[in-house]
Structure formats: C-alpha cells, structure tokens
Amino acid sequence: MAKRVAPRKCSVADTLELVGDRWSLLVVRELSHGFHRFDQIVYHTGASRDILAARLRKLEAVGIIRRRLYNEHPPRYEYRLTSAGWELCDVLLTLMKWGDRHLNPDNPPLRYHHSCGEVLDPVVVCAHCGGPAVRGAHSPFGPALAQD
Structure with missing residues (x-):
C-alpha cells in the first residue's frame, strides 16, 4: 500500500481556495474594467445569476471586493475591488499573457x-x-x- 503524503502547504494552494475558480477571477476582471453592477457582471462573464451571487458573497467575505448600496427601493448594490482585489489584476495580466502566447498566438482577443x-x-x-x-x-x- 502506498504511503500517503501530506499536500504541500503554500500560499498558491491557499489562494486557489479563494479565487481558483473561473467565475471569481472573471468577476475581478470585470470590476477592473469598470463594470460594477450585478447585471453587467452577469452579461460580461456569462455566469449564471446564482453562481455569480455565490462568488460575490465569497469574494466579499474574504475582502477581495466590497459591496455598496446604490438604490434603497428595491435594494441594489454595486461591487468594487479592495486593494487586495486590485492586486489580483497583476495575476490576470500574467494569465492573459500566457493565454495570448499559448492559446491565441495569431490573434489575441484583447x-x-x-x-x-x-x-x-x-x-x-x-x-x-x-x-x-x-x-x-x-x-x-x-x-x-x-x-x-
């Protein structure tokens, strides 16, 4: 029987626990592009409303985004990146560079x-x-x- 080895503890694994899914990083992308309202984020990411709502709650809980009421009746919120969220944009730029080089070398989409x-x-x-x-x-x- 093979001996089980404990997973390596590192900040990469810890970060992926928070933002390692497609929708979380796409939310950060859209907020960095100036789209702050729920419907705008749904439109530009293609996420379903329930998945997006869950990701926004998670990102807010861990301090990557903050929510601000912009309409009281009915209650409507917009979302903004915190300083921690803005730091993730460096990661997105690096991911984009990799994708441009390896997935879209002849025609980068942006x-x-x-x-x-x-x-x-x-x-x-x-x-x-x-x-x-x-x-x-x-x-x-x-x-x-x-x-x-």
Whole structure:
C-alpha cells in the first residue's frame, strides 16, 4: 500500500481556495474594467445569476471586493475591488499573457496599452533589484521546477 503524503502547504494552494475558480477571477476582471453592477457582471462573464451571487458573497467575505448600496427601493448594490482585489489584476495580466502566447498566438482577443503608448507586455520582476523572475537556476521556484 502506498504511503500517503501530506499536500504541500503554500500560499498558491491557499489562494486557489479563494479565487481558483473561473467565475471569481472573471468577476475581478470585470470590476477592473469598470463594470460594477450585478447585471453587467452577469452579461460580461456569462455566469449564471446564482453562481455569480455565490462568488460575490465569497469574494466579499474574504475582502477581495466590497459591496455598496446604490438604490434603497428595491435594494441594489454595486461591487468594487479592495486593494487586495486590485492586486489580483497583476495575476490576470500574467494569465492573459500566457493565454495570448499559448492559446491565441495569431490573434489575441484583447490588447492593453501601457501609459507609455506601447502594447503592455507584463513581466514578473523582483521588487528589490528589478530583475526578471525567470526560469532556470535563479528561479524563485528552484532549479527542480525550472525545467520544461
């Protein structure tokens, strides 16, 4: 009988528990694009109303979004990203870059332009030295995970 090994404890696993489903990250995407109302988010994500309501509650409970009443009768709310939610946008940009490269290399569905005027090409860098976080011997994940 094979020995069971405890799962590796890490922040990636913990984060995926909170936002590791399709709908949560798409909610963050839509809020970052300025769509703050429930019906707008349903329209732009394609999520069913019950799934979206559950994701919004979860994201609010963990502090990624905040809800604000904008109409009292009937009660209507809009949703905004918190600072923690805005930080997830860096993850979305990196996911988009990967998708553009590996899923849509000939025709990326959306391109962002940086304030400098050029097409945005997000890169993960070290906050201390500014060097890129690259695969290989100097990978933050270690050489064992740096191989293809």
